[in-house]
Amino acid sequence: MAGAIRRAGNPGRSGHALAIRSARDLFVARERLAELFGVKDSSRFVFTGNATEALNQAIKGILRRGDHVVTTSVEHNSVMRPLRRMEKAGVRVTVVPASPDGAVEAKAVAAAIRKKTRLVAVVHASNVTGAIQPVGEILRIARKAGAYTLVDASQTAGSIPLSLSGLSADLVAAPGHKGLLGPQGTGFLYIREGVPLVPLIEGGTGSRSESDRQPDFLPDAFESGTLNSVGIAGLSFSLAWLLRRGIDRIRRKETDLLEELVEGVGRTGGVTAYGPREPSRRASVVSFLVEGMDPGEVGRRLEKGFGVLVRAGLHCSPNSHRTLGTFPEGTVRVSPGPFTTREDISRFLQGLRKIAASRR
Ligand SMILES: Cc1ncc(COP(=O)(O)O)c(C=O)c1O
Numbered sequence: 001m002a003g004a005i006r007r008a009g010n011p012g013r014s015g016h017a018l019a020i021r022s023a024r025d026l027f028v029a030r031e032r033l034a035e036l037f038g039v040k041d042s043s044r045f046v047f048t049g050n051a052t053e054a055l056n057q058a059i060k061g062i063l064r065r066g067d068h069v070v071t072t073s074v075e076h077n078s079v080m081r082p083l084r085r086m087e088k089a090g091v092r093v094t095v096v097p098a099s100p101d102g103a104v105e106a107k108a109v110a111a112a113i114r115k116k117t118r119l120v121a122v123v124h125a126s127n128v129t130g131a132i133q134p135v136g137e138i139l140r141i142a143r144k145a146g147a148y149t150l151v152d153a154s155q156t157a158g159s160i161p162l163s164l165s166g167l168s169a170d171l172v173a174a175p176g177h178k179g180l181l182g183p184q185g186t187g188f189l190y191i192r193e194g195v196p197l198v199p200l201i202e203g204g205t206g207s208r209s210e211s212d213r214q215p216d217f218l219p220d221a222f223e224s225g226t227l228n229s230v231g232i233a234g235l236s237f238s239l240a241w242l243l244r245r246g247i248d249r250i251r252r253k254e255t256d257l258l259e260e261l262v263e264g265v266g267r268t269g270g271v272t273a274y275g276p277r278e279p280s281r282r283a284s285v286v287s288f289l290v291e292g293m294d295p296g297e298v299g300r301r302l303e304k305g306f307g308v309l310v311r312a313g314l315h316c317s318p319n320s321h322r323t324l325g326t327f328p329e330g331t332v333r334v335s336p337g338p339f340t341t342r343e344d345i346s347r348f349l350q351g352l353r354k355i356a357a358s359r360r
Contacts, residue, residue: 012206
């Protein structure tokens with residue numbers, strides 16, 4: 001990133017050496033993204049500032065007045081808030097309830113689809129319970145019904161293998177800063193060929209500059225204005241690391257840690273864990289509550305006493321907490337990553353036991 005800021009030519013904007021070099025770096029980052037998600041044509045990936053921007057582009061760029069959308073009760077607000085806005089513009093929204101462990105049944109999604117359903121939007125795995133949704137089945141059902149599909153892969157990109165050529169999703173969004181291990185301020189939207197998406201933002205792209213109309217080809221159609229090439233350089237570096245390491249290997253490691261974590265949290269008296277019990281059915285997050293103790297207080301004690309940083313509260317997903325019955329206080333969420341060790345898990349569990357015991 002320091003190198004990128006030192007030689008920050010604007011990709012596609014000039015013919016000088018620095019601009020060409022930046023354009024090449026950008027291309028390499030896009031190619032790495034395509035390789036990681038099993039897509040041949042890297043131009044189908046457009047860079048965004050975060051997952052929220054990608055999700056807004058997907059939702060607002062595909063829906064029109066009179067359309068119907070099916071989504072679930074465990075979506076992040078970056079899906080729900082744009083959908084609520086679209087309701088004001090004449091779009092109908094059906095929210096399919098998830099089970100108390102946060103999982104959605106594909107047949108419930110099927111039952112919610114109507115003639116006018118234009119979009120089925122589903123999170124790949126909940127950022128609250130970690131529950132992995134049956135996206136393959138949901139996408140097949142949606143496609144058969146003639147609806148477009150949007151997968152929010154924010155909690156899984158980079159930590160659970162995801163081949164977009166096998167998945168047949170029309171639109172996939174994720175941030176760069178979570179499992180993809182990149183810097184904040186990066187993200188992407190994957191747009192399948194033939195999806196009639198309208199850009200939310202138009203402007204200079206450095207291409208077809210003789211025309212005052214937005215180019216219709218990717219990625220330019222959805223990348224107006226100067227990109228965050230410094231952030232993308234960081235993302236490119238972490239993508240290269242992920243490609244070398246292999247997502248399968250990361251997933252195996254995180255599943256082992258999850259097993260210890262879920263078991264340890266479950267065995268701690270006075271603590272309730274949420275989400276599927278089997279680590280294979282969950283992404284690398286575990287949500288829990290200590291009986292009679294505010295989640296924020298548990299988070300503070302874990303940090304102060306044990307050096308463990310967790311996220312407490314509603315996780316920008318109030319509907320998930322309504323589904324779990326943990327609204328409005330929320331839960332405490334602990335999330336092992338590729339650099340988490342067994343010792344980290346033990347330290348966390350030790351801390352949790354002490355906190356729970358002090359309460360009782
Ligand atoms: C499931 C889910 N969707 C969307 C987002 C939004 O991501 P961002 O903050 O990059 O916009 C997050 C963030 O953690 C998330 O977990």
